[in-house]
Amino acid sequence: MGESHIMRGVLAPVVTPFKTDLTPDKQRLIQHCRWLLSQDCGLAVFGTNSEGNSLTMDERFELLDALVEAGLDPKRMMPGTGCCSFLDSVDLSKRAVEHGCGGVLMLPPFYYKDVSDEGIYRNFAEVIERVGDDRLRIYLYHFPQMSAVPFSVDLVGRLLDKFPGIVVGMKDSSGDGANLEAIMKAFPAFAMFAGNEPLLLANMRFGGVGCISATANVNPAAIVGLFDSWENDDADAVQKGLNAVRGAVQQFPLIPAMKMMISHFRGDAEWNRLRPPLVELGEADANKLIADLDALDFEMPRLGD
């Protein structure tokens, strides 16, 4: 398996717009994805920030089909396909492979807690064997704060040994630079994406391949800028600038904050809607977020700019 099979760069866990009846707004999603690609930002649809697990399986199939049919490049897509039922993970991953997606981002099954490495291993083994396609590329989605089911270094090693070229990388959303470094040291060839851009530079220096960050939904060009120039002398200063924007956003619940930002900067109230159990930002929080972003001279490039 050559380098060319490995995804690199900056991806957005694409936020999902909803209509008033809370069905996914396909047209706005396609528009947003097209804009992200135009900023050289890849598409990690159906991630945490996409409210992916708040979508039914049918909705996920339908949206993935719609994005591909709209002519967006599947090689830049890394849909989330890790479900509680391994059979759902099989079906979604199969569809992603059939569409030629660059990879899939797989959560472990996340309902049962304190499960054994053996149990998680079996989940991935069943999925890989049942998808049964050499084109499958799995990026493990390590997000213990949300899934409450971590990947241990031992487990990662076992999956890499058993499924080389299929299990190829990880998104580490633990926010723990030490974990990221430990995994890169144990598996230097592993394609590691930092889970947010404040760890992008550190991750590149550890030998990583980029980041998949919520904030790439609203600040893609600047994050891609750092990815492109991380070996430059001013990289630390650029990282600092990204961190300031991120800091303003993550004062608030991240997903509502991003939807509010998109709504505000595009002048499109339709974006400011979430599925339960998430709720939109209150007015005071929204005002503070925008004021803080203004103070940083932040602007989100408009569609078509």
Added chain:
Amino acid sequence: MGESHIMRGVLAPVVTPFKTDLTPDKQRLIQHCRWLLSQDCGLAVFGTNSEGNSLTMDERFELLDALVEAGLDPKRMMPGTGCCSFLDSVDLSKRAVEHGCGGVLMLPPFYYKDVSDEGIYRNFAEVIERVGDDRLRIYLYHFPQMSAVPFSVDLVGRLLDKFPGIVVGMKDSSGDGANLEAIMKAFPAFAMFAGNEPLLLANMRFGGVGCISATANVNPAAIVGLFDSWENDDADAVQKGLNAVRGAVQQFPLIPAMKMMISHFRGDAEWNRLRPPLVELGEADANKLIADLDALDFEMPRLGD
């Protein structure tokens, strides 16, 4: 809404048998459910112990249909219908109502953590409004150790106020007698099921209506016995006997332990199979469990006994 609409007694979160290809074994499930009913034990299918969240939606529909078609009494059924996507919860709950199920046991959406009461409230409001049927009876499934999304006393109060006669009760699997007592004191008319039988007697004394306990899959008659006689003088002694069996079982992961017990006492190796991420008990653990149960003179009544 009269008492008659409220479920009472002992229910088993019915374990789900799987064939070698890990598809659900419908015939063994029907047989086990029929046996549980014969022991006067109700059927909380698709719960935690059922590996309910490891089943696809289609599998859940198919199994529920099969149980009803097999002639088992839907009034004794309380299927788990709480999913990560509220639309899945709507569809499953609707099917349960159409079948005349006595109630549904609803987890909150469990992927997102640290969500607000408002967000969980909206989830239940959407489900109730979209099911749109007065026959719906919701029992809230409080299991913070597994869902990592608790129900606060405030939230329970708000749901009871807004949806009286629809939100009627709770299964409290926190294992925390103080929580159970606090909720019963706040809402005396609430139909409270203890989440395991060691809290059955305490729950009845607080004004509760029974228990929904994993171990009812293997020890139903004895647990029902305490429910029937909890006001008797010997109730504390009976409770102590139940606790001893429970203690032996819960030395080990509960779901694998129960499947191993059913497999052992029925002489049917087919029962000893789980879906990932759960794994069967190892041989040494299995031997110790059976030895400890033997020391307690425990026997699981055979099918048809």
